Amino acid sequence: MKLFGKRRDILPDKEKFPRHIAIIMDGNGRWASKRGMPRKLGHSAGAERFREISEYCGEIGVEALSVFAFSTENWNRPADEVEGILNLLRKYLDESCEKLAAKNARLRFLGRLDALPEDIREKIARIDAISAKQTGIIVNVCINYGGRADIVDAVKRYAADCAAGKADPAALDEAAFSPYLYTGDLPDPDLLIRTGGEMRISNFLLWQSAYAELYFTDTLWPEFKPAELDKAIAWFASRKRRFGRAEEVKPAK
Ligand code: IPE
Numbered sequence: 684m685k686l687f688g689k690r691r692d693i694l695p696d697k698e699k700f701p702r703h704i705a706i707i708m709d710g711n712g713r714w715a716s717k718r719g720m721p722r723k724l725g726h727s728a729g730a731e732r733f734r735e736i737s738e739y740c741g742e743i744g745v746e747a748l749s750v751f752a753f754s755t756e757n758w759n760r761p762a763d764e765v766e767g768i769l770n771l772l773r774k775y776l777d778e779s780c781e782k783l784a785a786k787n788a789r790l791r792f793l794g795r796l797d798a799l800p801e802d803i804r805e806k807i808a809r810i811d812a813i814s815a816k817q818t819g820i821i822v823n824v825c826i827n828y829g830g831r832a833d834i835v836d837a838v839k840r841y842a843a844d845c846a847a848g849k850a851d852p853a854a855l856d857e858a859a860f861s862p863y864l865y866t867g868d869l870p871d872p873d874l875l876i877r878t879g880g881e882m883r884i885s886n887f888l889l890w891q892s893a894y895a896e897l898y899f900t901d902t903l904w905p906e907f908k909p910a911e912l913d914k915a916i917a918w919f920a921s922r923k924r925r926f927g928r929a930e931e932v933k934p935a936k
């Protein structure tokens with residue numbers, strides 16, 4: 684709190700806060716290229732920013748944060764860039780194992796994790812065990828994540844439940860389907876932020892973002908400091924959300 688006390692002035696009252704913030708952390712490569720550095724260094728700078736922003740979200744009382752760290756399409760990048768990103772993930776997982784218990788955050792990894800190298804899956808399993816005992820902010824790190832893959836995998840799990848007699852297709856509706864997604868019972872993101880200037884979703888949280896407020900900024904991810912997040916949250920608080928109705932739907936107090 685001490686660190687960020689001043690910036691909190693522009694933050695809205697708690698009832699206007701987004702409960703769940705999603706971020707497409709884009710612009711690492713361009714940030715590095717602008718400085719004449721290899722793209723890999725942009726990813727290291729981006730990882731630092733993620734640490735700072737996730738900690739800040741915990742301090743200001745955001746309930747859930749979901750970040751896009753690596754997409755199902757990002758495997759199509761040069762092998763050394765992909766390996767660099769996986770190594771940063773290894774480092775982050777090792778550090779988190781040491782520090783997580785003290786922070787009380789619930790760290791989760793969402794995506795097609797089976798396709799990740801075995802050592803990474805083992806590290807994730809260790810973190811899952813620690814996170815299961817925590818009660819603070821939920822931080823979803825989306826790796827080998829695709830919104831379409833999320834839906835397809837949910838359909839497969841649902842079909843398996845139908846075959847096992849645990850679900851009834853005649854009773855399927857949106858509320859019954861949502862828990863099969865990687866995000867499970869989490870509320871949908873209220874605010875979806877994309878850094879790096881592009882105005883597209885790039886296959887992130889397709890189902891879950893149906894009514895998210897979309898915030899696009901030219902700021903490249905490694906430069907997205909907590910003060911920038913404050914701006915996005917203040918902008919969110921000024922939106923009138925209607926969810927298809929004629930009048931604004933105010934958040935429940
Ligand atoms: C986002 O930054 C990180 C990942 C996709 C892994 P980029 O690497 O896409 O950065 P730009 O968009 O090329 O600048």
Ligand code: IPE
Pocket residue numbers: 707708709751752753754757881883885
């Ligand atoms: C989206 O960024 C994926 C992540 C931020 C992890 P990309 O850089 O991969 O998206 P496109 O290629 O510009 O759509």
Ligand code: MG
Pocket residue numbers: 709710711879
């Ligand atoms: Mg990009």
